[in-house]
Amino acid sequence: MFRMKNIKNSLFFGALSVFALASCVSENVDLNNVGKGVGAMELNVDIVQPQSRATSEVEDFPVAIFDAEGNEVQSWDAVLDVPSKVTLNVGNYVVESHTPGRISKKMTYPYYKGTKDVEIIKGITSAVDVICKMENSPITVSYSGDFREVFTSWEITVDDGEGGTTVLSFTNNTSTAPVYWYFGEEGAKELTVNFRGTTAEGSTVVARNTLTKDQADESYSDDRPNFVGGDALKLNFKPVESTDGKINTIVINADVTFTETNETINVVVVDKSGMEGGGDEPGPGPGPDPGVETITLSIPAPVTLSADESATADPTSGDVAMTAEKGLKSVSVKVNSSSDEMMEQLAAVADEYPGVDLVNGCEVVGNQNLVAFLGSLGKEITVPAQGDTSYTFPVGQFYLFLGILPGTHNFIMTVTDMEGNTKTGTVKVTITE
Numbered sequence: 150m151f152r153m154k155n156i157k158n159s160l161f162f163g164a165l166s167v168f169a170l171a172s173c174v175s176e177n178v179d180l181n182n183v184g185k186g187v188g189a190m191e192l193n194v195d196i197v198q199p200q201s202r203a204t205s206e207v208e209d210f211p212v213a214i215f216d217a218e219g220n221e222v223q224s225w226d227a228v229l230d231v232p233s234k235v236t237l238n239v240g241n242y243v244v245e246s247h248t249p250g251r252i253s254k255k256m257t258y259p260y261y262k263g264t265k266d267v268e269i270i271k272g273i274t275s276a277v278d279v280i281c282k283m284e285n286s287p288i289t290v291s292y293s294g295d296f297r298e299v300f301t302s303w304e305i306t307v308d309d310g311e312g313g314t315t316v317l318s319f320t321n322n323t324s325t326a327p328v329y330w331y332f333g334e335e336g337a338k339e340l341t342v343n344f345r346g347t348t349a350e351g352s353t354v355v356a357r358n359t360l361t362k363d364q365a366d367e368s369y370s371d372d373r374p375n376f377v378g379g380d381a382l383k384l385n386f387k388p389v390e391s392t393d394g395k396i397n398t399i400v401i402n403a404d405v406t407f408t409e410t411n412e413t414i415n416v417v418v419v420d421k422s423g424m425e426g427g428g429d430e431p432g433p434g435p436g437p438d439p440g441v442e443t444i445t446l447s448i449p450a451p452v453t454l455s456a457d458e459s460a461t462a463d464p465t466s467g468d469v470a471m472t473a474e475k476g477l478k479s480v481s482v483k484v485n486s487s488s489d490e491m492m493e494q495l496a497a498v499a500d501e502y503p504g505v506d507l508v509n510g511c512e513v514v515g516n517q518n519l520v521a522f523l524g525s526l527g528k529e530i531t532v533p534a535q536g537d538t539s540y541t542f543p544v545g546q547f548y549l550f551l552g553i554l555p556g557t558h559n560f561i562m563t564v565t566d567m568e569g570n571t572k573t574g575t576v577k578v579t580i581t582e
Contacts, residue, residue, distance in 0.1 A: 186239045186271030194228050194246045196261050196281045197379075207281065210246045210261075217241045234274060242267045246279050255316075256329040260284045283379040285329040290319050293387035299396050300354075300388070303346035304450065307384070308575070309337040309376075315557075315577075316340070336375030342384065342403075343575060345448065348396050354388075355448055357574055360403050381406040444564050445472045448574040449544070455581050459552025464528075464545025469576060471564050476536040479565040480513040488556030498522060510563075513542060526550055536567065544576050555580045 194207045212231050213224040217240060225231050228246065247262035263281035290305060300321070307317040309332055316330045340360040347353055362376055376382070385402040447470040454462050471480070484507040486492050492508060499506040502522045513519060516532050523530045523546055533540040544560050551558050560576040 187236055188239055188269040188271055189234045189236045189274040190244075190267060190269065190277045191234055191274060192231055192244065192277050192279065194263070194279045194281065196263075197283070207246070209249055210281065211249060212244065212246045212279075215243045215245070237269045239269050239271050242269060244277060244279050246281055248281075252284055252331055254331050256285060256331075257326070259287070259329055260331070285331040285378055286376065286380050286382065287327040288317055288330055288382045288384075289327045290317065290325055290384045290386070293385065296386055296388055299348055300346040301349050303344065305384075305386070306343045306577075308341040308343070310339075332376050332378065336377040338375050340376065340382075341575075342401055343448075344386065344399055344401070345450070346399075350395075352395070352397075353447070354396060354399060355446065355574070356399050356401070357572075358401050362405060376405075443474050443568070443570045444566055444572040445470075446562065446564055446572045446574045447471070448562075448576055451577040451579065452545075453579040453581065454548065454552070456552045456555060459548045459580055462545065462548050464543055464548060467543060467545030467548065467576060467578065469542045469544060469560075469562055469574070470539075471542070471562075471572075472539045473564065473566040474538065475566040475568045475570070476538055477514060477533055477540060477564065478535060478567045478569075479563070480533065480540065480542065481510045481563040481565075482507060482513055482542065483510045483561040483563075484508065484558060485561065486554075486556050486558045488554045488558075491551070491554045491556055491558065494550075494553065513540075523547075544578065548578070551578055551580050555582050 192212070194210060194212065196207055208229050209227045211224065211226055212228055214222050214235070214237070216222050222237070222242070223235065244265045244267055245263070248260045252260045252262070260283070261281035262284050263279045265277055265279045267275065267277050269275070288307065302321050303319075305317065305319040306315050309316050309330070317328055319325070338361065342356075342358045342360060344356040344358075345353065362374055362380070383404045383406075385404075387400045387402065388396045389398050389400055391397050449467055449469065452462075452466055471477075484492075484495055486495070495507045499508065502518045504516055504518045505511055505522050511519060513532050514535055520530055520532060526546075526549055528546040528549065530543060530546055542562065547560075557577060557579045560578070561573065562576065563571060563573045565571045
C-alpha cells in the first residue's frame with residue numbers, strides 16, 4: 150500500500166528596496182487610469198505535493214496576471230522575479246502560476262498549476278496565495294512474484310475513456326517507471342485495463358477489466374467520482390491457476406492513493422465477464438460463474454501499418470475469433486479514431502448503408518448491409534446468424550478503408566450470448582503517414 154504524505158513547499162518573498170518598489174509602481178500603473186485608484190497585492194506561490202516522491206520547488210514557476218477580460222497585464226518568467234508588492238489599478242484579476250512549459254497528456258514528471266481570483270481595492274494591499282496543485286497523475290504497474298515465471302511476453306494497456314485513449318502501454322520489454330497522465334479538467338470516470346499475455350506453455354491469456362473510483366475522500370475537498378490530478382494509481386497483476394493446473398486468467402489489484410488523504414484505497418476492478426479482482430483470489434461477481442467461460446474473445450495484437458501498406462497487409466492479422474457456448478445474440482462493433490476526419494467518413498457510411506453505424510455501434514449479426522459496404526470496397530465478409538456458436542470478425546478487411554487517413558483506430562467489440570452474458574475487447578489499428 151502507498152502511504153500518502155502531504156508536503157507543502159512555500160516560498161515567501163522578502164521585501165525589496167524602496168527604489169525597486171517605486172520602479173514597480175511606475176511599471177504597473179496605467180497612467181490613463183490613475184484617477185480610478187490603485188491598490189496592491191503581495192504574492193505567495195505554494196505547491197501541494199501529494200504522495201509522489203517527485204520534488205518540485207516554485208522558484209522557477211512563471212507567473213502571470215490577467216484582467217477580467219482575460220488580457221495579460223503583468224507576467225514574470227519565474228517566481229523569484231516577482232517584486233514584493235505588485236501595484237495594479239482597482240479591479241478584478243486572475244493570477245496564474247504553473248510548472249514551466251505546457252502540460253501534455255503523457256509526461257515523465259508531475260505538472261503543477263494554480264490560479265487565484267483577486268480583487269484590487271483602492272489603497273489596500275492584499276495578501277494573495279496561489280496554490281499550485283498536481284494536474285496529472287502518477288500511474289505504475291507491478292507484478293506478483295510468480296508473474297514473470299508464468300508469462301514469457303505480455304502487453305498491458307490502460308484506457309481512460311470509452312473507445313480508449315491509451316494511458317499506459319507496458320510489455321515485457323517496457324520499463325515500469327511511473328507515467329504522469331493528464332485526465333483532463335473533468336477527470337476520467339472509468340479506466341479500462343486490457344491484458345494479453347503468453348504463458349511459458351504457449352497459451353494465451355486475455356482479460357479486460359474496468360476500474361472506477363466511487364468512494365473515499367478525494368483531493369482538495371473535491372467529491373467528484375472521477376480520477377483527477379494527483380491521484381496515484383498502482384496496478385498489480387497476478388496469474389490465477391485453475392483447477393486443472395492451467396493459467397487461464399489473471400487478477401488485477403488496483404491501489405489508489407488519493408491526494409491529501411492518509412490512506413490508500415483498494416479499488417474493485419471488475420472483469421466484464423463477471424470476475425472481480427482486488428484480493429488474492431478471484432471472487433464471485435455479477436453474471437456467470439467466473440470459472441465458466443461462456444464466451445471467449447481472442448483479440449489480436451495491435452497492428453501498425455503505413456498508409457501504403459494498408460492496401461496489401463495480411464487481413465488475417467486483424468481477425469477477432471469468438472465463441473459463445475450459449476449461442477451468439479449480438480456482436481457489436483464500434484470504432485473510435487484519433488482522426489476527426491475518419492470519424493466523419495464513418496458517419497457518412499451510415500447515411501448510405503443503414504445499419505452500418507460504426508460510430509455509435511454496428512450490429513454484425515445478420516447485417517447484410519455491412520456485407521454490401523465492404524463489398525463496395527472489393528472486400529468480402531460473412532456475418533453470423535443469431536444462435537451461431539462461433540464467428541471470426543475480420544477487422545483486417547477494413548485496412549484499405551482505414552488507410553485513407555492516418556491515426557489510431559480502435560475497434561471496440563462487444564459480444565453478447567443468448568443468456569445475456571457479454572465480453573468486450575478492443576483491436577487497435579494504427580495507420581502512420
